[in-house]
Amino acid sequence: MRGADQARRTTTAYVSLFDLFSIGVGPSSSHTVGPMRAARAFARRLRDDGLLDQVDRVTCVLYGSLGATGLGHGTPDAVVAGLADLDPATCDPDAVRGAWSRRPAEADGAPGAPQVDVAPAAPAGPRAPRHAADDGLLLAGERPIVFPRDAVALAPRTRLPGHPNALTLLAWQDGEPLPLREETWYSVGGGFVVRDGARTDGDDAAPPVPYPFDTAADLLATCDATGLDIAGVARANEEALHGREAVEARLDAVWDAMTTCVSRGLRATGTLPGGLRVPRRAAAVRAHLEERDARGEGGTSTEWLHAWALAVNEENASGGRVVTAPTNGAAGIVPSVAHHYLRFVPGASREGVHRFLLTAAALGSLFKRNASISGAEGGCQAEVGSACAMAAGALCAVRGGTPRQVENAAEIAIEHHLGLTCDPVGGLVQIPCIERNAIAASTAVSAALLALHGDGTHLVSLDTVVETMRQTGQDMSSKYKETSEGGLAVNVVEC
Numbered sequence: 001m002r003g004a005d006q007a008r009r010t011t012t013a014y015v016s017l018f019d020l021f022s023i024g025v026g027p028s029s030s031h032t033v034g035p036m037r038a039a040r041a042f043a044r045r046l047r048d049d050g051l052l053d054q055v056d057r058v059t060c061v062l063y064g065s066l067g068a069t070g071l072g073h074g075t076p077d078a079v080v081a082g083l084a085d086l087d088p089a090t091c092d093p094d095a096v097r098g099a100w101s102r103r104p105a106e107a108d109g110a111p112g113a114p115q116v117d118v119a120p121a122a123p124a125g126p127r128a129p130r131h132a133a134d135d136g137l138l139l140a141g142e143r144p145i146v147f148p149r150d151a152v153a154l155a156p157r158t159r160l161p162g163h164p165n166a167l168t169l170l171a172w173q174d175g176e177p178l179p180l181r182e183e184t185w186y187s188v189g190g191g192f193v194v195r196d197g198a199r200t201d202g203d204d205a206a207p208p209v210p211y212p213f214d215t216a217a218d219l220l221a222t223c224d225a226t227g228l229d230i231a232g233v234a235r236a237n238e239e240a241l242h243g244r245e246a247v248e249a250r251l252d253a254v255w256d257a258m259t260t261c262v263s264r265g266l267r268a269t270g271t272l273p274g275g276l277r278v279p280r281r282a283a284a285v286r287a288h289l290e291e292r293d294a295r296g297e298g299g300t301s302t303e304w305l306h307a308w309a310l311a312v313n314e315e316n317a318s319g320g321r322v323v324t325a326p327t328n329g330a331a332g333i334v335p336s337v338a339h340h341y342l343r344f345v346p347g348a349s350r351e352g353v354h355r356f357l358l359t360a361a362a363l364g365s366l367f368k369r370n371a372s373i374s375g376a377e378g379g380c381q382a383e384v385g386s387a388c389a390m391a392a393g394a395l396c397a398v399r400g401g402t403p404r405q406v407e408n409a410a411e412i413a414i415e416h417h418l419g420l421t422c423d424p425v426g427g428l429v430q431i432p433c434i435e436r437n438a439i440a441a442s443t444a445v446s447a448a449l450l451a452l453h454g455d456g457t458h459l460v461s462l463d464t465v466v467e468t469m470r471q472t473g474q475d476m477s478s479k480y481k482e483t484s485e486g487g488l489a490v491n492v493v494e495c
């Protein structure tokens with residue numbers, strides 16, 4: 001099975017909290033974390049197949065959205081870091097930033113990343129052996145190879161069938177006209193990757209969970225039948241997959257990474273990288289709110305939401321350590337609303353945060369399975385809209401909402417993001433992304449409160465809105481799907 005069917009089918013397996021909340025680096029889960037994972041897997045597969053010692057060079061072509069906005073999103077840096085066997089979850093983010101852009105080009109005056117728009121791009125014929133010096137790297141952490149800056153080529157107008165985010169990696173042996181190995185990978189959103197042509201699992205090989213669900217209707221039926229809430233269903237499934245201790249440890253690790261990200265973002269100052277000279281604002285908002293809180297003025301809960309979301313997304317934009325929730329671009333909403341719960345909801349606890357994250361993951365899995373969490377596939381409704389729904393439902397749950405109220409909260413949140421486009425200015429995850437997370441965090445709280453005032457009965461189901469989101473994403477022009485070819489990206493003059 002290849003292409004679109006393969007990528008789609010792969011998304012139908014059970015989506016675990018372990019995958020949905022993955023700890024990585026900014027600024028983009030699909031354009032940074034996914035390509036880094038793909039490149040790392042490519043290098044490791046060469047090693048595992050005994051080919052590593054024959055490889056002298058590697059080249060890479062970034063297609064579609066990766067080609068269009070990959071430079072702004074640090075995709076070539078991520079590819080180099082992945083080839084060198086850096087793990088997005090544990091590496092020093094500083095080792096990723098500039099891993100490609102600081103490299104020399106092969107020839108003086110050569111473009112940094114040539115545009116090719118042909119498939120596949122390859123070095124021009126057999127090459128004389130070169131010594132891996134300034135432009136070298138250790139493939140899979142072991143094999144010195146040549147990798148100049150122009151080994152990465154961009155093909156923004158070539159769209160491969162599997163997904164708008166595609167990259168082809170080629171391993172070459174000096175003197176040989178054909179590559180030793182060529183693999184195409186799709187980065188399908190949230191850091192998930194799919195290798196083209198790989199045997200995929202689909203439902204047949206889905207891990208055995210006690211309470212599988214495809215839709216929100218399934219989830220509610222399971223809650224009715226078992227008496228569990230949505231977090232309870234998610235916990236039972238996760239513990240069946242990973243064991244209780246590992247689930248607890250993962251929830252703690254995810255929350256610790258989220259709080260560390262917020263803390264760093266609330267203190268960092270200066271200008272974000274990338275050339276737009278966007279100033280970081282979270283620290284100034286924090287200082288202002290702390291002064292008002294110290295004076296006992298109160299009424300700052302919504303502004304704190306904004307501060308926490310700004311903090312995360314500014315960290316993300318600067319390439320820091322971030323947790324996908326469900327993506328990097330939308331990573332500020334879930335932690336911001338969870339911080340809001342801890343600070344402003346009486347009786348809040350760390351155990352409540354775990355229920356918050358489990359509920360959010362169960363809801364997020366519905367979007368991944370049935371629509372998309374990829375801005376390149378569905379526009380920003382798929383990223384920020386999904387995150388807002390996850391946070392709204394999760395807050396509703398920890399404030400005592402029933403499963404139907406939780407489903408209602410998520411439905412309200414996504415309904416009012418339908419049609420939201422992705423048009424990042426300069427191909428950077430900064431404008432409109434950072435503020436958009438702050439606004440969506442307050443929308444999530446509003447959606448939760450609205451749902452809590454009802455009894456869970458409502459006309460439009462979450463499943464209906466998720467399907468509407470999928471269709472809207474399909475109909476959306478590619479100009480508005482992380483290509484920076486429309487909307488704000490073309491109407492804002494960069495100076």
Ligand code: SF4
Nearest residue numbers: 329375380383422433
């Ligand atoms: S506009 Fe939305 S989907 Fe696009 S990069 Fe920004 S946060 Fe992601």
